[in-house]
Amino acid sequence: MKEAPLTCLDLWFKAGSSNEWPGEEGIAHFLEHMVFKGSNNNDAGEFDRKIEALGGSSNAATGFDDVHFHVLVPPKVVAPALDLLLDLVLQPALLPSAYAMEREVVLEEIAQQNDQPDEKAFQKLLSTCWCDHSYGRPILGYKKSLKQSTPEQMRSFHRRLYTAENCCLSIAGALPQNIDKLIEKSLLSQLEKSSKPDLATKTSTNIPFQKLRQEFEVPRLESSRLLMAWPIAPAKEQKIIMGADIATSLLAEGRCSRLVKHLREDLQIVETIDMDVTSLEKGGLILLEACCREENLDRVEEEIHKILGESINSFPKKHELDRACHLVRNGHCFNLEATSQVAALAGAQTLWERPQGLLEPLEYIDYWSGSKLKDEIFCQLKPELSCTLIAKPSEVES
Template sequence: MVILPRSYGPLPLPASPAPAVPVAALQPSITHLANGVQVVELEMADAPVVCLDFWSKAGSRLERPGESGLAHFLEHMVFKGSRSLGPGDFDRQVESLGGSSNAATGFDDVHYHVLITPEGAAEALDLLLELVLEPRLDGDDFAMERQVVLEELSQSEDQPDEVVFQTLLSQACPGHAYGRAILGERAALEDHQPEAMAAFHSRNYRADRCCLALAGPLIGLGLGERLAAGSLARLSRAAAEPIPDDLTLAVGRCHLEVPRLEAARLLMAWQLPPARDHEAVIGGDLLTTLLAEGRRSRLVARLREELRLVESIDLDLNVLEAGSLALLEAVCESEQVEAVELEIHKAWRELMEQPPEPAEFLRAQRLVANGYRFSLESSGSVAGLIGSHALWGRPLELEHPLESLERWTLERLHSELVPLLNPDRAFTLVALPA
């Protein structure tokens, strides 16, 4: 599975008012194995399943020249087996334990997770770590899986919306990994060999470049003792790797005609602070929510509900380690594109001249807060959250985002973040049906 930039917008609000367990009561603990691997755990006694989530700094941003697509291709090959697991054995054994598994490759990292009943957690953990840390990378399987990846690439290239989005990223992030497709380039994929993949795995799946997140009813499972004596504790550390450069977004615009595109698209990309600036990320979430989350948000209310210029308009915050992206997409008729763009510029100027009303600000604040709270109700989403944060050294206190949200006043949002969404600072792409 490929994931594009992570979007941390608020979730739809359910009917219930709040989770049963206060956020402050859900605090993860972190330990280090003898070799330095971080293990972060959160006890969720009432959760029905345990989530085992292995994270590694091995996304497509870490690919060297000539390694295009290896991060995602390796994710595929991991599931083809290990020293004692043949193709399909891992899935069959996890399913026989009553669990399920999945994985995702992003620009910055990759993670593999298992959802399992507490009774099967220990065995599933052994299976997961063997699979991820000791992939076989068999030559015949490699050739077969290459065709699967190439077919996935072909399907992506055949989807008009995917073509538009990838064009936006490549034009807005020239020369940076965020501008290149996670799936990779066809010519490079056709040339890759198992030895190159093994080198990528050896370089990136190392003790100081990975962590394990555990969430769910963990008490009494003995997972800590198992980890201390297992393959994760034997993982060696890597030589220091240079960190790829931070993103510098290009400012400009381009036009694109796309066959089979059903309606025109206006896309705009702005650079916002990177994930490590967690308070700014919370502020960015608040601002993008105020502008385009729900019918009462400023852009949706004006362009869709009042003027009826667009079929839809979305503004998502995509949190990335080298620099986050605010990505706007408006879907409209071709003859309305210019009017839509003018209204977006007008909305920003109005917001610069006059801060939002307190009720508007409080609505966005409530949506962000509740979206975060409800994301803490399942062990899978919690393990993903604490795993990502531990991997990249971000705060693990689960109340931290809510405390940061409280520090964002209407005046501070207006002075610090609204200027960053100046349309003149954006890369703009107009895509029209061919």
């Protein structure tokens, strides 16, 4: 937008919750909080005030695999914004007084999450299907680990993972002509490689997956849930991920999709039914969630198995496949409308060593014919290959 140009500076690190060592559970997300509580050159709150004075905004997010911090500013103030961002992230003060106060904030976040019945059911699915793997832990971590943590422990985590080989700076939008020189003179040029690379940052597809069917009760759950998960290839296998996106769109996106039409529109035995793909660096999941009345659970499960069986044993019709591909293509493009979205995609792709054009992933759509979807994706969605959890409401607090 020429009338309102913006530049997004997005700083990424391979320092998500899956990189935590035993006893560090939750420290990756806690560090994201602490970064904003002051640095070597700025007191707590000063970064936000200065970025806002430049006409910008900031945000951050911690995931299983990585963490990123971004600022969105007018292009004429990229230089001071870059200095502020790098000082904030690379030189956090981690003062004991701020540490103790912010820990209470994070502990309250955990308490709020644990108080959400839907969140408890979903976390139960992750911890069950992924067994003891770090992906099965909540990103927010555990109260016990956080209460026992110290600023020095966090400083050690920062030194171990906020290093040159784990870092990527992504810039999108209106770019200053001297951007290369600005980076050369910045703190990034002083960022050193770790003398002891962290083994947790190396990708591996050897993630345990538990196939089972289990029922459990969740206090105050409004509707019963049928949750199903299947393992999927790691994020680097982008062709497979694209196929999974097409398959889940065909099955459960919109009123015309197979599961929604059959269970919600025709039989009217579910309140909602959704499918999604969780794509992660060490291996992801295809997830299905159906919400319904408890007395309909058996029928819902039976009909889901029926639709999945039909998908496994027959090709999708051409109009179904065309519609699903259209939805996936539109979704990818719509997720690139904002400068921050462009920076985030480019940053994540580059961080994990698969840089490519923003629209290049769309080329994988053409690979997926009906027969290939049937043979390579739907065949993996057999009920007996899933981790299936049945969540029922309970009147008794656990």
